[in-house]
Amino acid sequence: MNRGEVVSGVALAALGGYIVSEAARWEYLGPDGPGPGFFPLWYGAVMIVLSAVLVVQNFLAKATVAGRPVNWREVGRVLIVWAGFVVSVALLKVLGFILSFGLFVLFVVAGMYRRPLRVAISVAVGCAAGFYLVFPFALDVRLPIGVLGF
Amino acid sequence: MEIFSGLLHGFAVALTPANIMWCFVGCFLGTIVGILPGLGPPATIAMLLPLTFLMNPTSAVIMLAGIYYGAKYGGSTTSILLNVPGESASVVTCLDGYQMARNGRGGAALGIAAIASFVAGTFGVIMLMLVAPPLAKFALQFSSPEYFALMCMGLAMVVLLAGKSILKAFLAMLVGLWMAGMGTDLFTAQSRFTFGQADLLDGIAFVIVAIGVFAIGEVLGNMETREGVPMLPVPKGLRNLLPNMEELKACRFAFLNGSVIGFIIGILPGAGSTIASFISYGIEKAVSRRPEKFGTGVPEGVAAPEGANNAETGGALVPMLTLGIPGSGTTAILLAAFVLWGLKPGPLMIQENPELFWGLVASMYIGNVILLIMNIPLIPLFAQILKLPLYILYPIIFGIGMVGVYSVSDSLFDLSLLTFFGLLGYAMRKLDYPQAPLILGMVLGDAMERALRQSLMMSQGDLSILVSRPLSAGMLVITAVILIVPVFRRVNALRLKAID
Numbered sequence: 315m316n317r318g319e320v321v322s323g324v325a326l327a328a329l330g331g332y333i334v335s336e337a338a339r340w341e342y343l344g345p346d347g348p349g350p351g352f353f354p355l356w357y358g359a360v361m362i363v364l365s366a367v368l369v370v371q372n373f374l375a376k377a378t379v380a381g382r383p384v385n386w387r388e389v390g391r392v393l394i395v396w397a398g399f400v401v402s403v404a405l406l407k408v409l410g411f412i413l414s415f416g417l418f419v420l421f422v423v424a425g426m427y428r429r430p431l432r433v434a435i436s437v438a439v440g441c442a443a444g445f446y447l448v449f450p451f452a453l454d455v456r457l458p459i460g461v462l463g464f
Numbered sequence: 465m466e467i468f469s470g471l472l473h474g475f476a477v478a479l480t481p482a483n484i485m486w487c488f489v490g491c492f493l494g495t496i497v498g499i500l501p502g503l504g505p506p507a508t509i510a511m512l513l514p515l516t517f518l519m520n521p522t523s524a525v526i527m528l529a530g531i532y533y534g535a536k537y538g539g540s541t542t543s544i545l546l547n548v549p550g551e552s553a554s555v556v557t558c559l560d561g562y563q564m565a566r567n568g569r570g571g572a573a574l575g576i577a578a579i580a581s582f583v584a585g586t587f588g589v590i591m592l593m594l595v596a597p598p599l600a601k602f603a604l605q606f607s608s609p610e611y612f613a614l615m616c617m618g619l620a621m622v623v624l625l626a627g628k629s630i631l632k633a634f635l636a637m638l639v640g641l642w643m644a645g646m647g648t649d650l651f652t653a654q655s656r657f658t659f660g661q662a663d664l665l666d667g668i669a670f671v672i673v674a675i676g677v678f679a680i681g682e683v684l685g686n687m688e689t690r691e692g693v694p695m696l697p698v699p700k701g702l703r704n705l706l707p708n709m710e711e712l713k714a715c716r717f718a719f720l721n722g723s724v725i726g727f728i729i730g731i732l733p734g735a736g737s738t739i740a741s742f743i744s745y746g747i748e749k750a751v752s753r754r755p756e757k758f759g760t761g762v763p764e765g766v767a768a769p770e771g772a773n774n775a776e777t778g779g780a781l782v783p784m785l786t787l788g789i790p791g792s793g794t795t796a797i798l799l800a801a802f803v804l805w806g807l808k809p810g811p812l813m814i815q816e817n818p819e820l821f822w823g824l825v826a827s828m829y830i831g832n833v834i835l836l837i838m839n840i841p842l843i844p845l846f847a848q849i850l851k852l853p854l855y856i857l858y859p860i861i862f863g864i865g866m867v868g869v870y871s872v873s874d875s876l877f878d879l880s881l882l883t884f885f886g887l888l889g890y891a892m893r894k895l896d897y898p899q900a901p902l903i904l905g906m907v908l909g910d911a912m913e914r915a916l917r918q919s920l921m922m923s924q925g926d927l928s929i930l931v932s933r934p935l936s937a938g939m940l941v942i943t944a945v946i947l948i949v950p951v952f953r954r955v956n957a958l959r960l961k962a963i964d
């Protein structure tokens with residue numbers, strides 16, 4: 315049994331259930347033809363059926379097929395990077411793009427790739443400055459501005 | 465005659481200094497993207513898309529198309545020198561390309577890949593030019609039921625061919641349809657699936673999903689480990705990059721095989737360059753006088769898949785430009801780009817925007833020449849890009865993704881959605897859910913629902929309108945066959961297993 319498939323199948327079945335329950339509240343067929351609930355109701359129902367097939371298929375195959383083992387160390391590493399990305403997006407309103415992105419680069423280089431702090435700071439400053447020069451300065455593309463005005 | 469005058473007009477458009485520059489920029493970026501493992505054309509086009517809003521649409525499409533086919537030239541470099549495919553379509557090139565490099569013929573392998581790409585890429589453009597106009601004229605007969613049936617057929621093909629599991633591809637496509645349905649219903653103004661968020665009333669911008677799923681998801685996947693891959697030495701000097709006469713002679717049939725297979729597979733929605741390269745390699749091996757040598761470093765084992773990979777581009781643009789139906793993740797993003805520029809790909813595209821269509825075709829001829837010139841002597845230079853440390857490259861991709869999303873809407877909410885879709889893209893990779901059906905479902909979802917509802921309005925709610933018109937009925941029958949045949953095969957396999 316592939317646990318990833320079972321979990322994703324259950325999640326997709328739940329999503330299908332949500333779609334069907336929402337669509338059921340909207341008009342299905344009106345005097346002018348199909349309403350906003352028509353199409354979602356159908357694809358939501360198909361989603362539930364197919365997710366159920368995915369889950370059942372895995373339970374039936376449990377004796378013969380083993381799922382690919384998950385390397386949780388690798389997944390954990392990715393989740394840490396992703397968490398850093400989420401924090402840098404959350405900080406955009408306060409710190410602005412340049413500072414927030416610079417801190418994210420510092421985190422990736424020093425924390426995830428274990429480069430010396432001196433190298434990490436140089437890369438972070440270089441990337442932040444490069445983005446500023448290319449986007450707002452050269453291409454006139456707006457970037458989020460923080461409380462410090464940049 | 466019409467095609468000839470159109471092409472002349474196209475060259476007049478493509479040969480303006482600005483468009484030559486954009487074509488060069490596209491080919492240059494495409495080559496770099498192709499060389500860099502883990503950053504494919506869909507991610508790059510999605511990230512650069514917002515920056516093209518201020519450009520003339522013709523120049524913008526010339527540049528983005530340049531990235532698309534340029535990446536295919538560059539994709540072979542890492543396959544040959546690192547045994548790491550820059551994109552999935554270059555996987556087969558590793559088999560003989562890397563072995564050639566290990567045998568000291570890496571330069572010749574790179575040269576053969578570039579020549580095959582040029583021959584097949586040019587063949588693909590010629591066929592695009594010949595096939596697209598008549599197909600567009602034929603599609604003028606289509607009304608809402610035919611469009612609905614056509615989109616069903618396209619999505620079914622994608623579901624069938626996009627991933628290892630049809631079930632997972634189907635589910636990914638359904639999630640794409642759901643995301644396309646978010647926001648305000650166009651017919652009744654009913655808000656749908658907005659979770660009470662005012663920011664979702666306009667729906668989710670396609671760019672956010674494309675950048676999140678393709679670019680951020682891809683980079684997250686590549687960041688699972690810190691280690692890079694050792695590279696074989698890059699041959700120096702033009703003479704070492706050119707194949708000898710014997711090697712070129714061995715590739716004669718492979719150039720033709722790759723060109724034809726690539727173009728035909730390209731037209732089929734969902735099949736894509738990966739399948740084209742595998743089929744072309746398989747055919748080459750099947751007809752070869754020395755099939756046992758395949759995998760040990762034969763030049764035709766490089767020429768066939770690389771040719772197919774490049775000819776596929778011309779094929780893939782045919783349904784996208786003439787029917788408005790993309791067949792892959794990259795063409796789906798290009799289609800979204802057309803819509804964002806206010807253009808409507810479909811049967812009237814060539815009539816209403818001859819400058820854009822013929823300008824694109826002519827630019828592809830020019831682009832293929834640029835790429836050949838750029839790829840043979842400059843490959844050693846481009847290969848230096850592989851020395852760029854990953855700890856610099858990956859944060860830059862995150863940054864470009866953020867800038868790309870923010871420049872579309874000036875919305876921090878959209879950036880938070882980007883983080884979600886990045887994680888979704890990574891989860892899809894880990895769980896083997898193909899990304900192309902999700903993107904295609906999202907691109908086609910709106911148009912598909914509209915076509916279905918318009919069809920039912922025409923028939924006052926009678927679903928038989930979809931099967932009472934010959935064209936739509938035919939396409940729906942094909943859709944049913946596409947989806948049912950694999951189920952029958954599986955049931956039959958289970959039956960035989962039970963009998964045994």
